[in-house]
Amino acid sequence: MFQMPEIIRELCNGCGLCVLVCSCKGLVLIENMAVIVETVECDYCTLCEAVCPTGAIRCPYEIVIEEC
């Protein structure tokens, strides 16, 4: 699965700031709720998470040691 940012629906207030800052159209507002649109254009810039005023968007990282 292509990793995209995640939305905690209960926290989303529908302000749409994430949609505005996303340059790859990876987010849309549907019925006043941010919804992820899976796209390979998403480079995980994490701006959507940075601007979200309620913490409703998460861009989590796996932390791994490089396999030799």
Add this chain to the structure above:
Amino acid sequence: MSVDIEFLKSIPYFAGLDVAELESIRRLVFERTAQRDEFIFQEGEPAQALYFVVSGVVKMFKTSAEGKEQILCIIRPGESFNDVAVFDNGPNVASATAMAPVVLYGINKTDVGVIIRDHPQVAANVTRVLAERVRHFASLVEDLSFRTVLSRVAKLLLEYAENGRKAERPRLTQQEMAAMVGTAREIVGRSLRALEEKGAIRIDRHRIVLIDKEALRETVGEMM
């Protein structure tokens, strides 16, 4: 364009004002728009106006001599920016760009003085806003001044990657890492970029790969 009085009422600067006062202030407000990545003003230029974000998002940042950008704060709808330069009559302390198409309300510097003189309540509100600003920047200065944050982030990455099985480890956002090492999200982003430039890690989209554990340990050790 028409300046929305309801919006003015929601701005902390104008809290507690009656409709007549807001009407008189409205006459001094102008509207400005900017497209994504457009500069609203640049650091060092003479300050022209105080701004409020009506819609969209603005980032305030400083750029180092090497061209590295440090975000100082993100300004969301209802919040103000460029307060400091307007009040101390100095140059803009940082640059501001639109992170998305934005609509701003602005008040020219000279008009800000008139508003404060005519509406004492605004002066009290400004004190509160500026105090919050000082608190935010004081915390940021502390983090930027001491290199301990970089070492704490390096330590977190090492401990996290070496502890337990990969499948059992929850993934971490930059916000969560910030909370874990006691700093701001912006500082974690900066630290990750610094560790990547050092060759200690590689950020592979949603994966932080530790490629040189020795370099990470050295970074941790630098502060011990």
